[in-house]
Amino acid sequence: MMMSIAAFCLAYAGFSALCLAMDRHYEDVFDRELPRRHRASLRIVGWIALALSLWASAAVWGWSYGTVEWIGILSFAGLLLIWFVSYRPVAAISAGGLCAVAAPVLAWV
Template identity: 40%
Template structure:
């Protein structure tokens, strides 16, 4: 597994867990104030983005390493990303939107690298 591929899988998983956390009432209220809940359409979009991100992270690991090792490595990446997000939500809940933006901005160059490295032009 290459380092940029691992980082891309980790960033995708971290963004997915972050979206899933924002779909929950408690974490959404931590960011936007007590008593505020996400609207149902926003909640569904966040959950959908989380599912896509988690599947993309697993698929990336399986693509890089095959089914035997890739699935286990993918679950490890998902666990590591979840642990990092739990620490971020516990100790820096107000910075979660900034963390999500950083994950998105970090994923873009990694995705460009991945497409250019994998796809022969």
């Protein structure tokens, strides 16, 4: 159960990093232009977090059911982020950072 929550946290954190890698969302959060050197690193971190989310789901349910669970987690995390970033962009990205910190703790428990 906790590993599935960790998978959700990793997915949300990954989508948050990918969201920040976009000019518009970065400017909404930080009120300045996205530096080019940050764009690639945010994308890499985002994709790594999504891959770790898949691994966490597969660790709990195996690769067949874990992949199905992961797709559901991606859908829920993505929709939650889209909704949250529309109304409170700073809080949405802060929640992504909190999820990035919480995921390893939840996976360890």
